[in-house]
Amino acid sequence: MGRNFGRPVRRLEDGRFIQGNGRFVDDVILPRQTYAAFVRSPYAHARITGLDAAPALQMPGVVRVMTAADLAGAPDMPCGWMIHSRDGAEMKVGSRPLLASDTVRYVGEPVAVVVAESRDQARDAAEAVAVDYDELPVVVDCGDAMAPGMPQLHPAISDNLAYDWELGDEAAVDAALAVAAHRVELTLRNNRLIPNAMEPRACNADWDAQDEKLTVWMTHQNPFGMRTLYSAYYGLAAEHSLRIVSPDVGGGFGAKAPNYPEEVVVAFAAKLVRRPVKWTADRTEAFLTDAHGRDHLTTATLGLDAEGRFLALKVDTIANMGGYLSTTGSLIPTYMYGTMLSGQYVIPAIHCRTRAVYTNTCPVDAYRGAGRPEAAYVVERIVNVAARAIGVDQAEIRRRNFIRDFPYQTPVLFEYDSGDYEGSLNQALALSDYAGFPARKAEAAARGKLRGIGVAAYVEACGIGPSAILAKLGGGAGMWDSAEVRVNPVGTVEVLSGAHSHGQGHATTLAQLVADRFGVPIESIRIVQGDTDRIQAGTGTYGSRASVGMSATFNACEKIIAKGRRICAHLLQVPEDSVRFADGVFASAATNKTIPFGEMAAAAHAANAFPTREIEPGLVESSFFDPPNFTYPSGVYVAEVEIDPLTGVTEVAAFSAADDFGIIANPMIVEGQIHGGLTQGIGQALWEECRYDPDTAQLITASYLDYGMPRADGLPEFRLAFGCAPSPSNPLGMKGCGEAGAIGSPPAVINAICDALAIDHLDMPARPEKVWRLLHPKAAG
Amino acid sequence: MTVALRVNGEDVRIDVTDRTLLIHALRDHLRLTGAHMGCDTSQCGACTVLVDGVAVKSCAMLAGQADGCEVVTIEGLARDGALHPMQAAFAEHHGLQCGFCTPGMIMLGIDLVRRRGAADEATVRSELAGNLCRCTGYQNIVKAIAAGARDMAGAA
Ligand code: FES
Numbered sequence: 041m042g043r044n045f046g047r048p049v050r051r052l053e054d055g056r057f058i059q060g061n062g063r064f065v066d067d068v069i070l071p072r073q074t075y076a077a078f079v080r081s082p083y084a085h086a087r088i089t090g091l092d093a094a095p096a097l098q099m100p101g102v103v104r105v106m107t108a109a110d111l112a113g114a115p116d117m118p119c120g121w122m123i124h125s126r127d128g129a130e131m132k133v134g135s136r137p138l139l140a141s142d143t144v145r146y147v148g149e150p151v152a153v154v155v156a157e158s159r160d161q162a163r164d165a166a167e168a169v170a171v172d173y174d175e176l177p178v179v180v181d182c183g184d185a186m187a188p189g190m191p192q193l194h195p196a197i198s199d200n201l202a203y204d205w206e207l208g209d210e211a212a213v214d215a216a217l218a219v220a221a222h223r224v225e226l227t228l229r230n231n232r233l234i235p236n237a238m239e240p241r242a243c244n245a246d247w248d249a250q251d252e253k254l255t256v257w258m259t260h261q262n263p264f265g266m267r268t269l270y271s272a273y274y275g276l277a278a279e280h281s282l283r284i285v286s287p288d289v290g291g292g293f294g295a296k297a298p299n300y301p302e303e304v305v306v307a308f309a310a311k312l313v314r315r316p317v318k319w320t321a322d323r324t325e326a327f328l329t330d331a332h333g334r335d336h337l338t339t340a341t342l343g344l345d346a347e348g349r350f351l352a353l354k355v356d357t358i359a360n361m362g363g364y365l366s367t368t369g370s371l372i373p374t375y376m377y378g379t380m381l382s383g384q385y386v387i388p389a390i391h392c393r394t395r396a397v398y399t400n401t402c403p404v405d406a407y408r409g410a411g412r413p414e415a416a417y418v419v420e421r422i423v424n425v426a427a428r429a430i431g432v433d434q435a436e437i438r439r440r441n442f443i444r445d446f447p448y449q450t451p452v453l454f455e456y457d458s459g460d461y462e463g464s465l466n467q468a469l470a471l472s473d474y475a476g477f478p479a480r481k482a483e484a485a486a487r488g489k490l491r492g493i494g495v496a497a498y499v500e501a502c503g504i505g506p507s508a509i510l511a512k513l514g515g516g517a518g519m520w521d522s523a524e525v526r527v528n529p530v531g532t533v534e535v536l537s538g539a540h541s542h543g544q545g546h547a548t549t550l551a552q553l554v555a556d557r558f559g560v561p562i563e564s565i566r567i568v569q570g571d572t573d574r575i576q577a578g579t580g581t582y583g584s585r586a587s588v589g590m591s592a593t594f595n596a597c598e599k600i601i602a603k604g605r606r607i608c609a610h611l612l613q614v615p616e617d618s619v620r621f622a623d624g625v626f627a628s629a630a631t632n633k634t635i636p637f638g639e640m641a642a643a644a645h646a647a648n649a650f651p652t653r654e655i656e657p658g659l660v661e662s663s664f665f666d667p668p669n670f671t672y673p674s675g676v677y678v679a680e681v682e683i684d685p686l687t688g689v690t691e692v693a694a695f696s697a698a699d700d701f702g703i704i705a706n707p708m709i710v711e712g713q714i715h716g717g718l719t720q721g722i723g724q725a726l727w728e729e730c731r732y733d734p735d736t737a738q739l740i741t742a743s744y745l746d747y748g749m750p751r752a753d754g755l756p757e758f759r760l761a762f763g764c765a766p767s768p769s770n771p772l773g774m775k776g777c778g779e780a781g782a783i784g785s786p787p788a789v790i791n792a793i794c795d796a797l798a799i800d801h802l803d804m805p806a807r808p809e810k811v812w813r814l815l816h817p818k819a820a821g
Numbered sequence: 822m823t824v825a826l827r828v829n830g831e832d833v834r835i836d837v838t839d840r841t842l843l844i845h846a847l848r849d850h851l852r853l854t855g856a857h858m859g860c861d862t863s864q865c866g867a868c869t870v871l872v873d874g875v876a877v878k879s880c881a882m883l884a885g886q887a888d889g890c891e892v893v894t895i896e897g898l899a900r901d902g903a904l905h906p907m908q909a910a911f912a913e914h915h916g917l918q919c920g921f922c923t924p925g926m927i928m929l930g931i932d933l934v935r936r937r938g939a940a941d942e943a944t945v946r947s948e949l950a951g952n953l954c955r956c957t958g959y960q961n962i963v964k965a966i967a968a969g970a971r972d973m974a975g976a977a
């Protein structure tokens with residue numbers, strides 16, 4: 041731990057947010073601003089038989105109406121990850137135009153856009169665009185999508201099947217299951233979720249015809265990826281003339297990482313009308329069109345020996361892709377899911393089959409955890425079913441099966457870097473007073489309540505990389521991150537980081553790192569993110585990958601220090617290898633003189649005390665860090681619930697989380713990430729569920745009235761503890777913490793509910809009605 | 822129509838339509854972008870401001886309805902560079918991550934103190950049911966408001 045790094049330093053970025061000076065995309069109004077409103081399909085599946093924009097064009101303030109015809113030549117939306125089916129065939133990609141022209145495949149799909157002088161005028165006119173539809177039958181449930189006679193979404197894609205993928209040795213799994221002393225089987229759903237960052241998606245595109253430069257303000261997790269796509273793929277402007285600015289981003293959770301049609305259309309519109317065009321989604325649009333998360337139907341079989349040791353796991357999943365493949369939609373139920381099915385356990389044989397299907401629903405993509413929560417849910421649920429079947433305590437069965445030696449090669453591709461699973465279990469059991477549970481259960485029973493306890497152990501893969509391996513798995517982009525460290529003549533420091541904070545506090549954590557490395561005050565450091573005119577290249581933030589950008593920053597700092605040592609060798613007139621740097625001071629055993637970091641910076645710029653043919657003046661270094669492996673954070677969570685049998689209401693009475701994130705930059709920020717992740721996971725377990733009407737595929741849960749968002753009054757005070765098994769995959773030993781809470785908490789809560797009800801399983805969310813019906817099977821209805 | 826307001830201590834007159842919401846009058850006309858719009862059903866609280874001293878969801882009020890009223894937004898809380906105790910408490914207790922819900926949370930917190938005094942955490946939790954945050958899991962917001970309430974009592 042340094043003066044800053046590792047400590048709960050208060051956030052440097054907070055000042056602007058608490059005073060209302062944050063700058064979000066919708067806060068930006070440009071000169072000659074126009075506003076866009078989208079015309080969206082009210083049907084989930086229909087042919088478009090006619091479109092008449094004339095009535096809209098008569099409306100006051102309308103500048104332009106754009107339809108697919110105005111985008112002729114623009115390519116379809118791409119899917120960024122190629123998955124191959126088990127027969128070797130490439131996945132089948134249903135074509136997804138920017139604006140639909142002949143068929144719509146989910147409610148809310150954009151059909152046209154109106155650009156007008158004001159927001160209200162654009163909205164009024166959008167309602168006046170007349171579109172004729174011939175309704176088609178729909179399919180909503182992923183379990184139905186492949187059935188004979190079902191509506192087919194895309195021509196030439198039979199059975200709505202995008203791919204049929206597998207991982208692992210099926211024959212070995214079948215052989216092991218055949219001889220297993222115990223076999224348990226479980227069918228479960230992972231409920232579809234709607235991400236709901238509080239800031240809706242928004243963009244503001246400005247075309248400078250003189251310079252042929254396009255600037256797009258966009259609330260996004262990865263502005264660099266968008267720049268590449270907008271230039272190289274859509275040809276909106278040359279790469280060096282395309283600026284994406286993602287200023288303050290009001291939450292992302294994965295849903296602000298994909299490429300969406302609306303933002304691209306707005307960029308085309310800005311070029312067409314030659315004025316800035318702004319679009320801000322309203323909440324209903326966010327519900328309808330922000331990429332949804334999860335939505336799996338899975339059957340799993342676990343084989344155990346007579347002592348309760350795991351022998352083999354077989355998983356068969358149908359994953360709902362929605363109407364189209366979103367940017368990384370194909371990746372999530374495959375390499376982010378099947379690869380995690382070993383959990384924290386030695387399971388000698390694992391096989392995963394995933395069939396990804398199209399349905400008349402919003403496209404599905406990454407949502408906090410993205411594949412890893414689905415895997416943890418399967419593993420941690422079936423482990424509890426097994427524990428119950430063979431009569432072993434849920435903590436004990438985990439202890440019996442933990443991986444203890446690292447690195448550990450799983451049978452499903454990944455090699456875990458480090459961990460102390462039993463250490464986390466012990467921490468979690470202590471934190472939750474697991475031993476005292478029977479007394480609490482009895483006390484609750486005396487009050488007429490059913491109390492249950494649930495243990496769940498998760499492992500996840502963060503900081504996705506290295507690029508070469510990912511390319512072999514079908515990835516299309518490098519997965520390094522970058523940092524440029526600029527030391528100014530008086531010793532202040534700017535860090536241009538390719539990561540991008542949307543609440544994670546990078547302006548603080550990166551500054552903590554640099555302040556300690558250089559031995560300078562944290563106030564003298566400024567972190568710059570989210571503007572492609574300032575930062576040349578990066579990969580943004582998703583998948584808990586800040587350790588990658590942190591490592592790039594660390595390496596760039598090391599280069600600065602190395603150059604500083606060379607400069608100081610001249611200033612001190614000592615051999616370079618005698619110069620040491622510590623606590624902000626360059627020193628050498630060969631002299632009593634020392635040089636503080638700031639003086640070295642001044643000397644680097646004065647450039648008059650060292651030979652500039654050997655050492656260049658100035659003090660700017662950059663680093664691109666391509667991680668050698670993922671990092672593998674892990675943890676054990678214990679949830680305690682109390683169910684009121686009269687109402688079926690479940691209350692989370694206590695929640696304890698013991699996590700291992702390796703080295704932690706700022707425990708205050710990490711705790712905040714865990715609180716948020718746990719809350720989203722508890723939300724999934726108890727309240728959140730995206731529901732479409734099965735007959736019409738209309739979204740039923742399209743507002744905060746209908747979608748069960750977690751609120752402050754339904755949550756316990758979380759108890760947290762941290763272990764530390766540093767990751768060997770980066771120079772700082774960090775692992776990543778952003779998604780953990782959302783991965784481990786759903787199975788912990790459902791395990792607790794099943795324990796309270798003494799049942800094997802119940803699908804999420806455990807709404808009161810569902811629980812009540814279980815408790816009152818004979819009741820009418 | 823012209824609406825006359827006193828906003829953060831200054832008298833202003835703005836031209837709006839009869840359907841302009843107070844939130845849009847503040848954000849678009851007065852360029853006070855601290856209050857945010859997070860929903861269209863008056864349920865997230867990101868737009869909360871004080872109108873005549875009472876917390877109001879400014880997405881649920883027409884600008885015209887606020888004619889003649891005194892409005893305080895998040896931008897009007899700090900005095901001479903000194904943070905309001907509730908603002909300081911949010912920073913001290915890490916009550917924000919992305920910062921989008923934060924202005925609404927702080928305004929609600931101030932209103933809560935007016936109505937309930939230095940409330941305990943259970944009260945704060947139940948009072949927060951109309952303000953959504955997707956980042957923090959609320960735990961630190963609850964702590965921040967409880968601490969801010971204590972500090973406000975101390976400052977009064
Ligand atoms: S914007 Fe006012 S309550 Fe959501």
Ligand code: FES
Pocket residue numbers: 238290291543916917918919920921922923953954955956957
């Ligand atoms: S801090 Fe992001 S929504 Fe509350």
